[in-house]
Every structure is written in C-alpha cells, then in structure tokens.
Amino acid sequence: MFGELMTLRSRYVRGAGQGHWSFMFGEIAAYAFVVLVLTGAFLMGFYEPTMRRTVYDGTYPTLRGVGMSGAYASTLNLSFDVRGGLLVRQIHHWAAVIFVAAVLLQLFRMFFTAAFRRPRGLNWLIWVGLLALGMAAGVTGTVLPDDQLSGGSLSLIQGIVQSIPVVGTYLTLWLFGGDVPGDRIIPRLYEAHLVIGVLVLALLVLRHRLLRRQGHTRFAGGRPRTLDRRSRLVAAGALFSAVCGVLALLGSLAQINPVWLYGPFEPGSITAGAVPGWYMGFLDGGLRIMPNWEPNVFGHPLSLAVLIPGLVLPGAFFTLLAAYPMIERRVTGDIRPHDLLDRxxxxxxxxxxxxxxxxxxxxxxxxxxxxxxxxxxxxxxxxxxxxxxxxxxxxxxxxxxxxxxxxxxxxxxxxxxxxxxxxxxxxxxxxxxxxxxxxxxxxxxxxxxx
Structure with a gap:
C-alpha cells in the first residue's frame, strides 16, 4: 500500500513539472507543521506556563508529594491524567523532529541542484529562515516542561547569553526576571514558542505563493505533465495521510522525551548523559571541544569558550548559508534566470x-x-x-x-x-x-x- 502511495505521489510530482522524489521534502515539512499546529492547539488547553511552586498529587506515584513548578506538574497531568495526552505530546515532539529534518533535506536539495538561482533567491531565504525558526522552536519547546533535562538547555541558554560582551548580564536579568532561573523564563519562552509558530506559518504561506507564481524547477530532459485538479488533490491528500500515519506510529510506538523519568528541574543539577536535539548537536559539540579561552579585555574577562561556539559559529553558519546565492552570483557573474536544475x-x-x-x-x-x-x-x-x-x-x-x-x-x-x-x-x-x-x-x- 505504501509503495502504491509513493508511486501515485511520484506521478503527481512529475505531473507538476518537478520529476524527482526529492521535491517532496518541502511538502513533508508543510504537512508536519500542520500536525504541529493541531497537536499544539490540543496541548495548549492543558499546559500551564507558570513557574509557581506546587506539590504534585497526580497519577504518577514516584513523584507524588514532590514540589515542582506548575509547568512540570501540568506536563505530568497531561501525560498521565488526560485521555490521549501522552500520545498527542509524543506526536507533537516527533512532528517537530520531522519538520526540521525535512527543512534541512530541502535545503540540501536546493543547494546541490542550484535551485536558489534567480528568480528563486527569496525562496532560498525562506527555507533558511524556516531552519533557524525550527531550531528555535525546538529549543523553546524542549524547555517548557521544566524537567531536569530541559533545565540543562536552560543553563546553556543562560551561559550563552551571559557570554555576550557588555550587555550579557543585563540581558540575562531581563530574560530570567532576576535570579536564575527566576519566575519569568517559562512564560517568556512559551510566548516565544507561539510567536515562532506564527512566523513559520507566514513563511510557509509566502513560499506557497512564490511557488504558484514562479512555477517548479526541473532537471534537464524532464518532460513535465499536467494533472487535473482532482488528481493533484488526491495525491497531496495521500502524502498528507502518509505523514500523519508515520507520525501517529512514532507517537504510539517510539517513546520520546519521557519527562517523568527526569524529575523536576533543580538549579545546579543536570541529568547524566543529557544532550540536545539532534539538530542542535553541532552547538553542543562546539561547546565541548572549544578550548578554554578567557582573555581579559580592558580588565573584563571575555568567555570565548562559550561565545564562539554558542553565538559566533551559528551566526556565521546562517549568514553564509543565506548569502551563498549572492556570493556565487558575484563570483560566476551568472545573473540569468534558471528553471533547469544542475546535477x-x-x-x-x-x-x-x-x-x-x-x-x-x-x-x-x-x-x-x-x-x-x-x-x-x-x-x-x-x-x-x-x-x-x-x-x-x-x-x-x-x-x-x-x-x-x-x-x-x-x-x-x-x-x-x-x-x-x-x-x-x-x-x-x-x-x-x-x-x-x-x-x-x-x-x-x-x-x-x-
């Protein structure tokens, strides 16, 4: 059945003038985002973004009677006391993983086939922005449960912000609302998480409009065919159903982020073996191997060991990624519009x-x-x-x-x-x-x- 679905979808892709299975990455990202919105709307009804202290008295016996934040207590209640809550939580988490993976694969396809050339430079910037927003949404979403594992991400955010010269301390006080962790960071990250979702939606809508206006790219020798509206809708619905089905299976069978095993966040502690999401691994890797350089500049210590891998490296990465089409155009002198892709x-x-x-x-x-x-x-x-x-x-x-x-x-x-x-x-x-x-x-x- 899945093979027939992919055959139907491949015919739709060729009929739309695309001609290659790799063109489905963009739609997979869009459909994963739809699942994120639907599951996120469900979770919003039960999650409480507050750091107010409370005592847990829910179903999970191991943590019953333990003091924790309202955010962590509501996450536990959502997982154990809300019908279908754990399933929706896990589908939401897996959808975020699939979304970032699809965006990254889409960027790979566009880069290696030169789909970023004129007149599609803005389309390239949209996907670069979606990658940055997807990573930011993953980080903010991971911190929201306020468990011991997310506390490690929170400590990392604190260290990176404090490493910024001159204004780092003031930014930390504003972000956390006083002493770390304070009582404002979870509500602010929750608001940021929602704003990021709105920005992702806006970029996906803009990308869709550009695609309708500019048309699809194709490889040389391809013979685009046109399918009727009904066939296109059926094929798109089939791919959406496949994405939803895969996410439902992952949410049902593959455990992810079991916050009840980590316990509530306690400042100064961290879970052994804690690592960020796979898409943020490069940031953690840079922090781990960076030499401990802390020179004094005008009598003030400058923490290059955190500043370079935490801010300079990702900043340079996204800047070069966004500017690459312009750099290549300047070097090659090729300013012509292109509809054919390169091998x-x-x-x-x-x-x-x-x-x-x-x-x-x-x-x-x-x-x-x-x-x-x-x-x-x-x-x-x-x-x-x-x-x-x-x-x-x-x-x-x-x-x-x-x-x-x-x-x-x-x-x-x-x-x-x-x-x-x-x-x-x-x-x-x-x-x-x-x-x-x-x-x-x-x-x-x-x-x-x-």
Missing amino acids: PRDRATRTAIGAAGVTLYGLLWAAASNDQIATHFHLSLNAITIFFRFAVIAGPAVAFTVTRRLCLGLRQRERDEAEHGVETGLIRQLPGGGFEELIRPPRKAIDRAP
Whole structure:
C-alpha cells in the first residue's frame, strides 16, 4: 500500500513539472507543521506556563508529594491524567523532529541542484529562515516542561547569553526576571514558542505563493505533465495521510522525551548523559571541544569558550548559508534566470563546498557525544576531545578535495563514454582470431560544462 502511495505521489510530482522524489521534502515539512499546529492547539488547553511552586498529587506515584513548578506538574497531568495526552505530546515532539529534518533535506536539495538561482533567491531565504525558526522552536519547546533535562538547555541558554560582551548580564536579568532561573523564563519562552509558530506559518504561506507564481524547477530532459485538479488533490491528500500515519506510529510506538523519568528541574543539577536535539548537536559539540579561552579585555574577562561556539559559529553558519546565492552570483557573474536544475557532479566546486559544510556539521554533531564515545569504547575523554579539535579543521578540507575529484572524475568518465561508448566487459572473438571488447553506445551525449 505504501509503495502504491509513493508511486501515485511520484506521478503527481512529475505531473507538476518537478520529476524527482526529492521535491517532496518541502511538502513533508508543510504537512508536519500542520500536525504541529493541531497537536499544539490540543496541548495548549492543558499546559500551564507558570513557574509557581506546587506539590504534585497526580497519577504518577514516584513523584507524588514532590514540589515542582506548575509547568512540570501540568506536563505530568497531561501525560498521565488526560485521555490521549501522552500520545498527542509524543506526536507533537516527533512532528517537530520531522519538520526540521525535512527543512534541512530541502535545503540540501536546493543547494546541490542550484535551485536558489534567480528568480528563486527569496525562496532560498525562506527555507533558511524556516531552519533557524525550527531550531528555535525546538529549543523553546524542549524547555517548557521544566524537567531536569530541559533545565540543562536552560543553563546553556543562560551561559550563552551571559557570554555576550557588555550587555550579557543585563540581558540575562531581563530574560530570567532576576535570579536564575527566576519566575519569568517559562512564560517568556512559551510566548516565544507561539510567536515562532506564527512566523513559520507566514513563511510557509509566502513560499506557497512564490511557488504558484514562479512555477517548479526541473532537471534537464524532464518532460513535465499536467494533472487535473482532482488528481493533484488526491495525491497531496495521500502524502498528507502518509505523514500523519508515520507520525501517529512514532507517537504510539517510539517513546520520546519521557519527562517523568527526569524529575523536576533543580538549579545546579543536570541529568547524566543529557544532550540536545539532534539538530542542535553541532552547538553542543562546539561547546565541548572549544578550548578554554578567557582573555581579559580592558580588565573584563571575555568567555570565548562559550561565545564562539554558542553565538559566533551559528551566526556565521546562517549568514553564509543565506548569502551563498549572492556570493556565487558575484563570483560566476551568472545573473540569468534558471528553471533547469544542475546535477551535483556538473558543478564540482559547489558540490565540494556543500560536502565540506556537511562534514563540519557531522563532526561537530559527533563531538557532542565525546563522553559517550569515551565511555563505550574505553578511550580517553581528553584524547577524543583533542581528536575532534583537529578533525573539525582537517575534515572539511579533506571532504572538499575528495568530493571535487570525484565529481571531476565522473564528468570525465561521461565524456569518455560519450566519445568512445560504454565498456560492457564482454569479449568477442573476431573472424581473424583476435579479440575485442563489446562497446555499447551511450544513451545520450553529455555536453554540460564542468
């Protein structure tokens, strides 16, 4: 059944002029957001964004009689005393994970196929903004239960804000409302979470309008077909049903964020093995491997060990990501509008740059588990940390070089096949007694520039 669904959806994609399964990532992100809105509206009816102290007297026996915030108590009641509450909570959490993953994959597709070129530069910025907002929504949403695990994220936010020169202390006092954790951070993050959702909705609506006005991109050689309105609606409904079905299965069978196991947040404590969401792993990895640099500037300590990986690194990442189309346009001088997509191998330098960026992200993500690697493989934590410090510098350079050579090699192979044919590995004997290999003519000539 799922195979038939994907076949129907692939036909719709081709009929819309897209022609490749990777074009479904954008719609998966939109449908996951719809699930987020529906489940979030349900959760809003039972969650209390307050840090007022209370004593839990709900169904979960382990924490009965324990003092905690109203936010944590309402999360426990939502999980154990509201019919379907735990299922909706878990679907909401999984939908957030799928949303960020789909946005990231959509950016990968657009980057490696050059779907960001004119006239779709604004579309690229929309997806970059959706990635940033999705990460921010994930962080704020994770903190809202006010459990011991979310307290680790809260402490990280505090440290990053305090590392900002000159104004860091004032921003911390304003954000937390006085002493950390204060009594305002949960309500403010709750409001921020809702505002982020509205911004995501606005960007998705803008993206839809741009898509209707500009049309779809396609690969060279594609033959777009047009489906009637009913067929398009059926195919879109089928994909939406598939996304909802997968999220329902994950919410039912795969436990995620069991806040009752962590207990209420207590300042100064943290859960062992606590790590952020996978999409924020690069931030945690950078914090773990950054050397402890704290120079004094005009008599004031500057915490570069937190400032660089916590603010400078993500800021530089999103700035370069947003500005890349303009940078490439300036370097190549290509200002023409494009509807045809590139194959990654046809643009070796761009593909190599993307591979280097993915490698850097992957290494920082892996560095976020340096303690787990050291524990499970019985290695020195210091040795693992030092390895990642060198790897994040050398790894992207190696990935760039290898990827570029692979792309150039594939292009050269295609040229050779276009000129001489495709080697089949079959040998035949000639009438005169000699031998020759059977050469199959190429399917089509390759005439794209490297």
